[in-house]
Amino acid sequence: MKSPWKRRLTTVLCRVLLVLLGAQLFWSCASPDYRALSDYYAVEPKTICVLPARNMTTDAEAPLFYMATIGQPLVYRGYYVMPTPLVADILAREGIDLDGESWTVDPHSMREHFGADALLYVTIEEWDTVYNVLSSSVNVTLDYTLVDTASGETIWTARGTRRVQGGNATSSGNFLADLVVGAIDAAVTAATTDYVPLASELNTEILQSLPPGVYHTDHERLQKEITAWRQESQANQ
Amino acid sequence: MKTNMKLDSIAALCFLAIVIPLGACRSPYDGYGSSLYRQLKKPTPENQAAHLNLLAKVIERADRNQVRPPPGVCAEYGYNLGLLGRTAEATDYLDREVQHYPESETFVSVLKRIVSGRGRILSDQEHSSDSSNDLDRGADR
Numbered sequence: 001m002k003s004p005w006k007r008r009l010t011t012v013l014c015r016v017l018l019v020l021l022g023a024q025l026f027w028s029c030a031s032p033d034y035r036a037l038s039d040y041y042a043v044e045p046k047t048i049c050v051l052p053a054r055n056m057t058t059d060a061e062a063p064l065f066y067m068a069t070i071g072q073p074l075v076y077r078g079y080y081v082m083p084t085p086l087v088a089d090i091l092a093r094e095g096i097d098l099d100g101e102s103w104t105v106d107p108h109s110m111r112e113h114f115g116a117d118a119l120l121y122v123t124i125e126e127w128d129t130v131y132n133v134l135s136s137s138v139n140v141t142l143d144y145t146l147v148d149t150a151s152g153e154t155i156w157t158a159r160g161t162r163r164v165q166g167g168n169a170t171s172s173g174n175f176l177a178d179l180v181v182g183a184i185d186a187a188v189t190a191a192t193t194d195y196v197p198l199a200s201e202l203n204t205e206i207l208q209s210l211p212p213g214v215y216h217t218d219h220e221r222l223q224k225e226i227t228a229w230r231q232e233s234q235a236n237q
Numbered sequence: 238m239k240t241n242m243k244l245d246s247i248a249a250l251c252f253l254a255i256v257i258p259l260g261a262c263r264s265p266y267d268g269y270g271s272s273l274y275r276q277l278k279k280p281t282p283e284n285q286a287a288h289l290n291l292l293a294k295v296i297e298r299a300d301r302n303q304v305r306p307p308p309g310v311c312a313e314y315g316y317n318l319g320l321l322g323r324t325a326e327a328t329d330y331l332d333r334e335v336q337h338y339p340e341s342e343t344f345v346s347v348l349k350r351i352v353s354g355r356g357r358i359l360s361d362q363e364h365s366s367d368s369s370n371d372l373d374r375g376a377d378r
Contacts, residue, residue: 047340068274072266075308082344083309085273086316090347094372106373113372115343196274215308 032222034229040211041226043148043155045118047080049110052088053122053142054100062127062195063098069200070122073207078216082114090114111149118155121145126161127195138164140198144206160206162198266307267295289317296330305337312345319352327352 050070053063067084074081088098096102103121110116126141139161146156212218268291276288292314299306315330331345331352 047344049344064277065274068270068277071309072270080308080338080340082341083313083316085277086309086313086348090351091372093351096372109373113343113347115340117340200270 032225034226037211037222038226038230040155041223043118043150043153044214045079045146045148045155046214047082047115047117048074048120048146049082049087049114049116049118050074050084050120050122051102051105052084052091052098052100053124054103055127056123056125057127059127059195062124063100065196066122066124066127066199069196070120070203073200073203074120074210075215076204077207077210078213078219080213080215082116087114107147107149107152116149119147119149121147127199135165138195138198140195140202142199142202142206146210156210158206158209160202162202164198266310267291267298269295269307269310285317289314292317308338308341309334311337312341312348316348316352319348324352 050067053066055063067088071081071084091102091105092098096105107119110119121144123143124141125143126139128139130137130139140163141159141161143159144157145154147153148155212222272288272291276284278284292310295310296306296314299310311330311334315327315334318330319327328349331349335342335345
């Protein structure tokens with residue numbers, strides 16, 4: 001006789017495997033937008049410099065902490081990324097602070113002095129907690145723009161939000177007690193939810209739409225596919 | 238009974254299919270993000286030393302596995318050593334960054350100028366009375 005937990009574990013594992021197989025099938029079958037990819041790879045940035053983020057929130061420390069989250073996922077997309085704290089330090093030595101002042105620097109100048117093929121501008125639109133008496137929501141919203149330093153043209157943009165809901169206490173029938181419990185729950189959620197892991201998750205998710213760089217394992221295969229698509233397009237004309 | 242055994246086998250295979258790749262995919266960074274975050278949040282000597290140690294470990298592991306360290310790690314390690322006055326070691330690691338990633342040469346040359354304390358940061362000129370920086374400012378994006 002099979003124990004219930006074993007049966008449940010089997011069911012869960014089988015479902016996980018099916019989902020993974022389904023995802024694999026979906027990604028392998030989805031046809032990429034070769035025209036957009038072809039335009040992107042005409043520039044083919046290899047080195048990316050992430051400028052200190054522009055802060056649109058009331059949390060003055062958000063750009064500082066955000067620096068710890070963006071380098072690694074960009075590297076995983078196959079790019080050479082200049083270490084973000086070093087870039088910030090050099091800019092600070094040049095009298096350019098973390099408050100978004102670096103955004104006024106000419107991209108050509110960053111190419112000349114840093115050797116950056118592209119600049120990543122990130123705007124922190126949300127990095128805060130919204131309280132609704134009995135509930136709270138921790139929000140991070142980021143906007144990304146990648147600019148070619150040779151032409152000054154934008155070559156990729158994206159935007160995304162991550163939210164963690166908390167403090168939705170169930171009603172006990174006593175309004176005052178619910179109010180107190182809900183408020184405490186909301187405050188605890190806000191205090192214990194760190195923005196940095198949310199930003200890291202969001203970066204990883206959003207950067208999946210950035211075409212893979214030269215160090216990514218998919219890069220070579222994608223180049224072959226784009227070449228084949230170009231040849232086919234020319235033959236059809 | 239046979240069905241149960243089959244289910245057990247499937248469960249075991251599923252478990253292995255999920256767990257083995259997860260174990261094999263250990264990040265070459267090994268906690269870089271959280272270490273950097275701690276250093277940025279509280280730049281105490283302890284946190285700075287801990288981050289420096291982590292960078293050293295990432296490089297050591299890469300050497301042991303005969304692969305190159307992730308981009309920027311040698312540069313960051315070398316730069317931090319340079320700021321501590323360990324200039325010779327700093328130069329070695331900065332050179333390693335360029336060996337591993339030749340596209341980093343321009344960026345590393347800026348780091349070298351800072352750690353060696355010679356010349357202006359963003360140009361080869363020696364100290365000049367002109368304190369204006371070399372980065373051209375354009376319109377805000």
